[in-house]
Amino acid sequence: MGDKRVSGVIVETEAYDGPNDPASHAATVAGPTRRNRAMFGPPGRAYVYRSYGVHWCMNVVTGPIGRPQAVLVRGLDPLEGDAVMLGRRGGKRPLTSGPGRLCAALGITDALYGHDLREPPLVLRAGWSVDDDVVGVSVRVGVTKAADWPCRFYVRGSTAVSRPDGWGAI
DNA sequence: ACTCCGATTGTT
DNA sequence: ACAATCGGAGTA
Numbered sequence: 001m002g003d004k005r006v007s008g009v010i011v012e013t014e015a016y017d018g019p020n021d022p023a024s025h026a027a028t029v030a031g032p033t034r035r036n037r038a039m040f041g042p043p044g045r046a047y048v049y050r051s052y053g054v055h056w057c058m059n060v061v062t063g064p065i066g067r068p069q070a071v072l073v074r075g076l077d078p079l080e081g082d083a084v085m086l087g088r089r090g091g092k093r094p095l096t097s098g099p100g101r102l103c104a105a106l107g108i109t110d111a112l113y114g115h116d117l118r119e120p121p122l123v124l125r126a127g128w129s130v131d132d133d134v135v136g137v138s139v140r141v142g143v144t145k146a147a148d149w150p151c152r153f154y155v156r157g158s159t160a161v162s163r164p165d166g167w168g169a170i
Numbered sequence: 171a172c173t174c175c176g177a178t179t180g181t182t
Numbered sequence: 183a184c185a186a187t188c189g190g191a192g193t194a
Contacts, residue, residue: 014177023177028191035189051178053187059177072177092180100178142177 005080006106008096009127012075012154012161014140016059018068022145025049026068038114039068046115046122048108055100058108060117060124074099074141074152076106077160098162130155138168 016024018039025036032040038047039061047059047070063069076096078085085095085105096102103109108122117124138152141163150170154161 016177025177025190030191033190049177050188052176053189055178057177074177098178140177144176 004084006078006084007080008076008078008160010073010075011077011158012073012097013152014072014074015062015151015153016070016072017151018063018070021149021151023140023143023147023149024068024070026070027145032068036068039063039070040066041114044117044124046108046112046117048103048110048113050110051100056103056109057099058103058112072099073102075154075158075160075162076102077155077158078105094160097160136161136165137170138163138166139170141168 018024018026021027026039035049036047038045039059041061042065043061043063045061047061048056051057057072059070059072061070075098078096082095086093088107089095089101089105094101095105106122112122115122134156136154136156137150138154139148139150140152152168156165
């Protein structure tokens with residue numbers, strides 16, 4: 001039997017800055033809601049939400065308790081588990097390019113809402129530095145508020161990035 | 171209570 | 183171009 005481990009390198013992210021950021025799910029006067037409450041908790045945990053009532057998307061909470069800052073994971077360069085991911089994706093490629101596809105391929109659902117990403121079954125590990133000229137910066141995908149904020153960061157030339165290099169350049 | 175809309179994806 | 187599908191926000 002083959003190893004069922006799935007892994008990869010994150011190559012595309014977007015930052016959301018809580019109440020200061022009109023595009024954030026935490027940018028309401030109401031404060032925490034059932035959906036966004038994970039963002040108000042400790043950093044290093046998963047904020048999973050349903051997108052358009054259809055897909056799961058995952059953020060990593062980055063702000064301290066009470067500071068609802070988070071980073072949306074939008075692209076993953078797969079390392080292990082191609083067959084498992086392909087199965088979860090219903091045989092469709094790309095596997096992990098785009099926040100909804102990525103969660104489908106990794107099996108991320110609301111069962112992992114608030115999950116501590118230091119622990120199995122889903123672990124976030126430190127990567128490595130890359131030169132500044134390898135990091136692309138653009139506006140965020142699909143947002144209508146703060147549409148000109150340069151808060152999307154991606155690895156130039158990576159095939160797992162959800163938009164072509166240069167898309168939405170500032 | 172009711173409407174509109176979105177941090178998406180896949181099909182027509 | 184458009185459907186799927188649902189929580190949140192705004193309106194009443």
